[in-house]
Amino acid sequence: MRLESCLKMPEITKGVLIKKVNLAGSYWLFSLEFTAVFSFLSGQYVSIKVADDGSRRSYSIASAPGGKVIEMLVDVGPMGLGSKFFLSLTEGDAVEVMGPMGIFILATEKVMNNKMFIATGSGIAPMMSMIGDLLKNKKHVGEIKLVWGMRHEEDLFWMDEWKKLKEGFPNFSYEVVLSKPGEHWHGSCGHVGDCLREGFIVNVASLSGWEFYLCGGQEMIRETGGYLVGKGVAKEDIHFEKFF
Numbered sequence: 001m002r003l004e005s006c007l008k009m010p011e012i013t014k015g016v017l018i019k020k021v022n023l024a025g026s027y028w029l030f031s032l033e034f035t036a037v038f039s040f041l042s043g044q045y046v047s048i049k050v051a052d053d054g055s056r057r058s059y060s061i062a063s064a065p066g067g068k069v070i071e072m073l074v075d076v077g078p079m080g081l082g083s084k085f086f087l088s089l090t091e092g093d094a095v096e097v098m099g100p101m102g103i104f105i106l107a108t109e110k111v112m113n114n115k116m117f118i119a120t121g122s123g124i125a126p127m128m129s130m131i132g133d134l135l136k137n138k139k140h141v142g143e144i145k146l147v148w149g150m151r152h153e154e155d156l157f158w159m160d161e162w163k164k165l166k167e168g169f170p171n172f173s174y175e176v177v178l179s180k181p182g183e184h185w186h187g188s189c190g191h192v193g194d195c196l197r198e199g200f201i202v203n204v205a206s207l208s209g210w211e212f213y214l215c216g217g218q219e220m221i222r223e224t225g226g227y228l229v230g231k232g233v234a235k236e237d238i239h240f241e242k243f244f
Contacts, residue, residue, distance in 0.1 A: 007105075008039055010047075012098045017089050018069065023157035026077035027122065029062070030086055032095055033069045040065055042106060042133035043126045043213075043241075046072070046099030050085035056098070057082030060125040060215075060241075064132035073125040104215070104241040106130055113211045113237075114143040118192055118224055120216030124148050126241060127215060128158065135169045146174040149192040149216070153178060153185050192216075193223050207233050214240040 015032030023029050040046075045060045059082075063071040076083035089095070104126060107113075115134070117127040127146060134140040150156055162174045177188040177195045188195050212228055214221050221240050228238055 007041070007103070008100060010099050010101050012096065013038075014094050015070070015097050017091050017093045017095060020086075020089060020091060023073075025152075025155045026075050027155065027157055028074045028076060028086065030072045030074060030089070031069055032072070032097065034097075035068070037066070037068055038070050038100075040070070040100035042129040043104045044100040044102040045126070046070070046097050047101060048072075048082070048085070049096035049098075050082045055081055057085075058101070060102075060122075060129070061100070062125040062128045064129055064137060066137065073122055073128075075122040102241070104213075104239060106134070107211060107239065110211060110237075111138070111140075112142055113209055114145075115140075115211050115213065116145040116147070117213045118147045118196075118216075118220075119214070120149040120192060120220050123215035123217075123241070124158070125215075127213065128161075130213065131165070131172070135165060135172060141171060144169075144172045146172075147177065147192050147195050148174065149177045149179065149195075149220070151178065151180045153182050192220060193227060196224065196227065207231055210237065212238045214238065216242075218242050 013034060015034050017030060018033045019031035021029045040061060042065055045058050047056045047058050050057050059072040059074060061070050062073045074086050076087055117131060119127045131144060131146060134144060165172050166174060175188055175195055177190060177192050178185055179191055181189050214224055221242050225238050225240060229235060
């Protein structure tokens with residue numbers, strides 16, 4: 001199936017903010033509801049009008065496809081135009097949305113492959129959408145692994161959601177890696193690349209039949225992609241989205 005046949009042309013529509021929640025630290029979750037089902041592919045993003053002059057900012061959709069509501073994860077730490085716009089919103093406000101957009105989506109020609117998702121920071125947003133879509137909608141039976149890198153324990157969120165997915169779907173597992181852990185952290189430490197080299201992937205007998213989805217900072221994408229290629233993973237089996 002050609003990629004073009006899977007993608008919907010972006011449209012401009014209005015959504016209403018129905019939920020605004022501070023998840024942890026500078027990370028907020030915003031839920032928009034539309035009058036009709038908002039059709040998109042997991043991994044895609046939307047472009048939000050954030051100023052009267054027409055300025056826009058892009059945000060990955062964190063929820064799985066299906067329904068009139070989409071969720072977006074916003075890191076307001078940079079306090080740029082987009083951050084200030086979202087923080088100024090109150091429930092009931094209308095938001096102009098253009099989308100869906102983007103080609104960082106699940107590969108359609110290899111639906112049965114095992115899949116590993118590697119993210120840092122807010123790069124976890126499209127992974128939540130993809131993993132939820134695979135497990136709940138597509139009933140994926142292959143193995144699904146997630147590696148998520150963050151700095152501090154107090155920045156973590158969605159931990160209950162990952163735990164519930166692991167309990168509900170035996171083919172799903174995850175590892176959280178902190179680069180600056182506190183003294184009470186008992187999980188993995190370092191960077192996501194360290195986790196890959198030191199244990200999370202060595203239990204995989206062979207990397208053939210695996211696909212990799214990377215989302216995060218440019219350095220992580222470059223280093224992790226290079227490591228995987230060095231291990232014999234074909235470049236076409238490494239999909240990525242860079243967050244700067």
